Amino acid sequence: MTTATRRLRRAGVASVAAFATAGLALVATAGSAFAALGTITNRVDPSNGATTVYPGQNAQATGGYQLDMTNSFAIGDKIVLKLEGAGIDPSQTNKGVGFATKPTLTAGTAVTASFGSTAGDTSDVTPTFSTALAASNTTAGVNDELVITFTNSSAGTATDHFTLTMAPASVNVGSAVGTGAVNLHAYAADAVTSLTGAVAIATVANNKLAVSAPTAATTSASAQTGVALGTVTLSEVTAGSIAPEDGSATTITLTLANKAGTPNAAFTAGVTPTITATGGASVTSTPATTAGATYSFVVTSPSTATAAQTFTVKGLKVDLPASQFGTTSLAASSNNPAAHAIGGTVTALSELGINRTGGVDRYATSAQLWTAEFGGSGGVDDVVIASGANFPDALSGTYLAGLPGVSPSGDVTGVLLTNPNTLVGSTRQALIGDNNLTTVYIVGGTSAVSANVESQISALHQGNNPTAPFLNVIRIAGADRYATNNAVDLFQGVSNANHEAIVATGLNFADALSVGPAAYRGNGTANNQIPLVLTDGATLSPSAASTLTNLGVTHVTIVGGTSAVSTAVETAIKGLGITVDNRLAGADRTQTAAQIAAWETTATGTTFAASGYDGTNGLGFNQDSPYIARGDNFADALSGAGVAGDNAEVLVLTQSPTSLGAGIPSYFGGLAGTISSVNVLGLTSAVSIPTVNAAIAAIS
Numbered sequence: 001m002t003t004a005t006r007r008l009r010r011a012g013v014a015s016v017a018a019f020a021t022a023g024l025a026l027v028a029t030a031g032s033a034f035a036a037l038g039t040i041t042n043r044v045d046p047s048n049g050a051t052t053v054y055p056g057q058n059a060q061a062t063g064g065y066q067l068d069m070t071n072s073f074a075i076g077d078k079i080v081l082k083l084e085g086a087g088i089d090p091s092q093t094n095k096g097v098g099f100a101t102k103p104t105l106t107a108g109t110a111v112t113a114s115f116g117s118t119a120g121d122t123s124d125v126t127p128t129f130s131t132a133l134a135a136s137n138t139t140a141g142v143n144d145e146l147v148i149t150f151t152n153s154s155a156g157t158a159t160d161h162f163t164l165t166m167a168p169a170s171v172n173v174g175s176a177v178g179t180g181a182v183n184l185h186a187y188a189a190d191a192v193t194s195l196t197g198a199v200a201i202a203t204v205a206n207n208k209l210a211v212s213a214p215t216a217a218t219t220s221a222s223a224q225t226g227v228a229l230g231t232v233t234l235s236e237v238t239a240g241s242i243a244p245e246d247g248s249a250t251t252i253t254l255t256l257a258n259k260a261g262t263p264n265a266a267f268t269a270g271v272t273p274t275i276t277a278t279g280g281a282s283v284t285s286t287p288a289t290t291a292g293a294t295y296s297f298v299v300t301s302p303s304t305a306t307a308a309q310t311f312t313v314k315g316l317k318v319d320l321p322a323s324q325f326g327t328t329s330l331a332a333s334s335n336n337p338a339a340h341a342i343g344g345t346v347t348a349l350s351e352l353g354i355n356r357t358g359g360v361d362r363y364a365t366s367a368q369l370w371t372a373e374f375g376g377s378g379g380v381d382d383v384v385i386a387s388g389a390n391f392p393d394a395l396s397g398t399y400l401a402g403l404p405g406v407s408p409s410g411d412v413t414g415v416l417l418t419n420p421n422t423l424v425g426s427t428r429q430a431l432i433g434d435n436n437l438t439t440v441y442i443v444g445g446t447s448a449v450s451a452n453v454e455s456q457i458s459a460l461h462q463g464n465n466p467t468a469p470f471l472n473v474i475r476i477a478g479a480d481r482y483a484t485n486n487a488v489d490l491f492q493g494v495s496n497a498n499h500e501a502i503v504a505t506g507l508n509f510a511d512a513l514s515v516g517p518a519a520y521r522g523n524g525t526a527n528n529q530i531p532l533v534l535t536d537g538a539t540l541s542p543s544a545a546s547t548l549t550n551l552g553v554t555h556v557t558i559v560g561g562t563s564a565v566s567t568a569v570e571t572a573i574k575g576l577g578i579t580v581d582n583r584l585a586g587a588d589r590t591q592t593a594a595q596i597a598a599w600e601t602t603a604t605g606t607t608f609a610a611s612g613y614d615g616t617n618g619l620g621f622n623q624d625s626p627y628i629a630r631g632d633n634f635a636d637a638l639s640g641a642g643v644a645g646d647n648a649e650v651l652v653l654t655q656s657p658t659s660l661g662a663g664i665p666s667y668f669g670g671l672a673g674t675i676s677s678v679n680v681l682g683l684t685s686a687v688s689i690p691t692v693n694a695a696i697a698a699i700s
Helices: 003-011 362-373 394-401 425-432 451-458 481-489 510-514 516-521 542-550 567-575 589-601 635-646 663-668 689-697
Strands: 022-025 039-044 051-053 065-070 078-084 097-099 105-107 129-134 145-150 161-166 170-173 180-188 199-204 207-211 215-218 224-228 232-236 249-258 274-277 282-284 294-300 310-314 317-320 326-334 340-357 382-387 415-418 439-443 472-476 500-505 532-535 555-559 579-584 627-630 651-654 677-681
Touching: 039 180, 039 199, 065 078, 078 097, 105 129, 207 326, 207 340, 215 224, 215 689, 232 326, 249 340, 274 282, 317 340, 340 362, 340 689, 362 415, 362 425, 362 635, 382 394, 382 425, 394 415, 394 439, 394 481, 394 510, 394 516, 394 532, 394 635, 415 425, 415 635, 439 451, 451 472, 472 481, 481 532, 481 542, 500 510, 500 542, 510 516, 510 555, 510 589, 510 635, 510 651, 516 589, 516 635, 532 542, 555 567, 555 589, 567 579, 579 589, 589 651, 589 663, 627 635, 635 651, 635 677, 651 663, 663 689, 677 689
Parallel strands: 051 199, 215 340, 340 677, 382 415, 382 439, 439 472, 500 532, 500 555, 555 579, 627 651, 627 677
Antiparallel strands: 022 039, 039 065, 065 161, 078 145, 078 180, 097 170, 105 161, 129 145, 180 199, 207 232, 224 317, 232 310, 249 294, 249 326, 274 310, 282 294, 326 340
16 A cells, blocks of 8 residues: 555545534624623534434433634623524423523633634633523413523633533423424523524424344345344324324335445345334235335324324344445335425444454564555555564554654554564565565664564665665664653654643553554644653653653643552652643453543544543544454554554454453444444454454444
């Protein structure tokens, strides 16, 4: 794979989301109910998107909401956030949508642009306010308004911005509310003067569609037939919303489609599902006569009004094409009284690609991974070599490989493993098989990678061409693992643009390897790799303290619990004037890896505070193609961390070759339809087939 190809691939891994905003510049007038609130814009909170709510149900969650305002406010200014929609009438209790409880509202710190992240003027004063619920129609008494009253006045730079964030609200929806959007609209204190456009934080629906336990099918080189589909449930929230209660027959159609909308699966011909109905309706179930993307059945409703009905469809099967993976969704529609959708689109199947990279031993696995991602004809011009027998010095290799300035071409590379005493054949072949390779970096002293190995590498010609120069070998080492780590982190001098670092124990390998993709890649922008600093678990090692100080680190993320990185180490870090943003930890190494993955896949610009600390922004990694390695040995995870980082994917760990552990299920849960392939590192002796199957089964 060429450097240009890799760069194109990297450019495509980041997901881009756009949010519509609407704003209005306000000018104070005599007698106005507000002073000069400046420019106001709003949007759905990117971290908490719009939800679906249903008529006649209380305490239903909406999406979050954000309001951005310029730094211009005064004591007593008011903003009214009002729930609105085409199907909503707050003058009638059964048609109103109101807050069930007062939602939480918080103000962010000053920034220089609307919904921005660059800090504003330090003299800016963060707004404070009180909030109260109110009813726009006092007769009906539906609390459809949240009134914000400012309790201080602005100061500093008027063009700076503050974001007010409303957490997902809890709302009561009247039984007669019509379908459509539930909007939040910002008004001035008079509740008439519009400050923003309306944004939808929820959608009212009067029926539901669900598939129990979406099937996780493994992609096969040949077509698969008769893959079982979970039970399909279609529920009326409002009676008659699926099948009108007038005695007529209604045809309900289920439709399969992939992410792009093109059918990639078909209902298996000849299969007759079991269909049941509540509420007195009768159902005619017929077999799927030909393989196709749709299956239909007929409902005959009673002619008298009944309660809301539920239909269940069990036993449908689908046929999957060969060598295709992704998400197959299911949609439903009714033809009576006119064609209309039933519920939303739901995930029916996740067709997963299982990609396993493994050789006869750890060195062959490492060579395969590096050659496929970085080496081969036209590959990169440098590589990092580390011991495949001992982990301490090798842990620093992933960060070194991710530094673009290490390579003469400015490209990144990966880690190859070697026997400490002799250059193994698979590693040697990887080195001579890359025609562009000029430089080899050895991490660790001669006790980690011997002088004999260094001599063997130095004797190799570039591209195995006897007329070409010999490979240039550079050793980066210190007196111990912490000094080696210090030498690696400072190898390029102070280039830590964001002044961040990751701190992990150097006494064990699991946590440092799990966070390897983050150290390798950072958030993917230039010069934004995150130095991995190793320390003794009980005390802050002198080399670690020196690294943090010399790199000008101001913010640290600790990986591992207090048994791995003690509270004494955390206290010592804070004593250097450094803020600890996060401690990413779980009950064991597999769950720590899952916590790290959750942080890495949190969107850039979105705070990850799940650890209970103040949090730092996520890295925006992908969720579609995670890497899995055994968690009881370091070799495969070390070789794969740079590959995962190069693709902005996470690395999660099993408990052992034959035991999945708790971490992968906790991370994979809820990712059905998101994960399209799983990359397994090592042969079945490293990650067994039942362990892989357990990982797939955990996707939900």
